[in-house]
Amino acid sequence: MEDLIIIGGGPAGLTAGLYAARSRLKTLLMERLSPGGQVLLTDTVENYPGFPEGISGFELMDRMRRQAENFGLEVQSRDIIQLLLSPDKKEVVTDKGRLETRSLILTMGATPRKLAIDGEERLTGKGVSYCATCDGPFYRDREVVVIGGGDTAVEEALYLTRFARKVHLVHRRDELRAARLLQERAFAQEKITIVWDTIPTRVLGNTGVEAIELKNVKSGDVSRLEVDGVFVFIGYNPNNELVKGLLELDSAGFVTTDNDMQTSVPGVFAAGDIRSKLLRQISTAVGEGATAAFAAERYLENMT
Amino acid sequence: MADLLHVSDANFEKEIVQSDIPAMVDFWAEWCGPCKMVGPSVEALAKEYAGKIKIAKMDVDENRETPAKFGIRSIPTLILFKEGKVAQTIVGALPKSDIEEALKKLL
Numbered sequence: 001m002e003d004l005i006i007i008g009g010g011p012a013g014l015t016a017g018l019y020a021a022r023s024r025l026k027t028l029l030m031e032r033l034s035p036g037g038q039v040l041l042t043d044t045v046e047n048y049p050g051f052p053e054g055i056s057g058f059e060l061m062d063r064m065r066r067q068a069e070n071f072g073l074e075v076q077s078r079d080i081i082q083l084l085l086s087p088d089k090k091e092v093v094t095d096k097g098r099l100e101t102r103s104l105i106l107t108m109g110a111t112p113r114k115l116a117i118d119g120e121e122r123l124t125g126k127g128v129s130y131c132a133t134c135d136g137p138f139y140r141d142r143e144v145v146v147i148g149g150g151d152t153a154v155e156e157a158l159y160l161t162r163f164a165r166k167v168h169l170v171h172r173r174d175e176l177r178a179a180r181l182l183q184e185r186a187f188a189q190e191k192i193t194i195v196w197d198t199i200p201t202r203v204l205g206n207t208g209v210e211a212i213e214l215k216n217v218k219s220g221d222v223s224r225l226e227v228d229g230v231f232v233f234i235g236y237n238p239n240n241e242l243v244k245g246l247l248e249l250d251s252a253g254f255v256t257t258d259n260d261m262q263t264s265v266p267g268v269f270a271a272g273d274i275r276s277k278l279l280r281q282i283s284t285a286v287g288e289g290a291t292a293a294f295a296a297e298r299y300l301e302n303m304t
Numbered sequence: 305m306a307d308l309l310h311v312s313d314a315n316f317e318k319e320i321v322q323s324d325i326p327a328m329v330d331f332w333a334e335w336c337g338p339c340k341m342v343g344p345s346v347e348a349l350a351k352e353y354a355g356k357i358k359i360a361k362m363d364v365d366e367n368r369e370t371p372a373k374f375g376i377r378s379i380p381t382l383i384l385f386k387e388g389k390v391a392q393t394i395v396g397a398l399p400k401s402d403i404e405e406a407l408k409k410l411l
């Protein structure tokens with residue numbers, strides 16, 4: 001029997017693991033891939049305090065993992081099939097057997113949202129991408145479109161200007177949601193053109209992306225833009241498959257918690273992007289991970 | 305890691321297309337974070353399936369010809385080959401168990 005099982009190895013999970021290991025809780029962190037989470041999609045992290053020159057997403061997560069492991073956190077690569085959650089019994093069913101635990105911290109994060117338009121799925125990996133740092137170098141001297149208007153969309157559009165000769169940023173509103181600093185950079189970047197009040201309606205191409213069909217939401221005009229790549233950054237969906245029907249979720253499917261990160265089931269905590277909250281950042285995830293580990297420890301003390 | 309092969313544009317045809325046994329190639333690059341998430345799974349599977357399935361990696365930064373031939377514009381991409389022909393293409397980082405399921409279909 002474990003004291004604590006943490007599911008997910010992003011910033012929230014690794015920080016919870018760091019704190020739990022230092023509290024000498026018998027802790028296991030399970031991650032379906034290798035630890036790192038969505039930060040691995042980021043080229044340079046500029047807004048995590050302590051790194052004035054920025055730090056690469058991979059380097060930051062490698063450091064977080066090593067730091068937690070230095071204090072004895074055990075990280076296992078496992079795929080979880082099912083969770084059984086009740087106030088008195090918590091079980092994790094994995095591809096390698098069942099494990100019982102006295103408490104749980106859920107940090108499964110979120111997955112980039114898809115456009116859900118014609119051609120998107122068929123051309124994923126053939127011009128449709130959700131990761132500029134992975135796929136940007138395939139677009140040297142090519143023309144690409146970025147869909148979205150938040151921090152990630154603008155950051156990735158800026159990143160893509162390193163490779164592409166032209167980047168169209170298509171946004172459904174008439175102003176961007178991204179931080180002012182990022183907006184200023186985008187407006188100053190000659191390779192970026194912003195297409196306002198516009199949504200994509202179809203991705204076109206046979207063996208690879210050839211164009212995107214766009215619709216102006218104000219005029220209703222439909223147009224076609226010849227591009228080699230379509231990069232999608234329109235927000236995130238929570239990775240809540242394991243907890244649907246077991247825990248209270250908000251209307252968008254994110255896990256709701258109290259101030260101490262406890263979910264609707266006592267002894268089950270949630271932290272990071274999977275949680276219902278205002279701001280999804282590495283800096284918020286680590287604070288929640290620490291709080292969740294502390295709250296789990298207190299829960300375990302009160303149990304006995 | 306003797307079981308894991310590193311292939312290039314130069315030996316791809318010989319090692320993969322003309323392979324006597326089924327093969328899987330992990331197209332990756334140093335710059336790609338999610339590639340590093342699947343890397344350990346691919347290495348482990350290369351060991352587990354040694355002699356049954358040839359498992360290889362190709363750095364798309366050093367080799368441009370083969371990825372272009374297969375229309376690869378996203379990494380990680382895993383391509384599974386049977387008798388020299390593409391049996392399945394997996395785009396994006398998947399857990400080891402999912403990759404293994406695809407491998408089993410090759411046997």
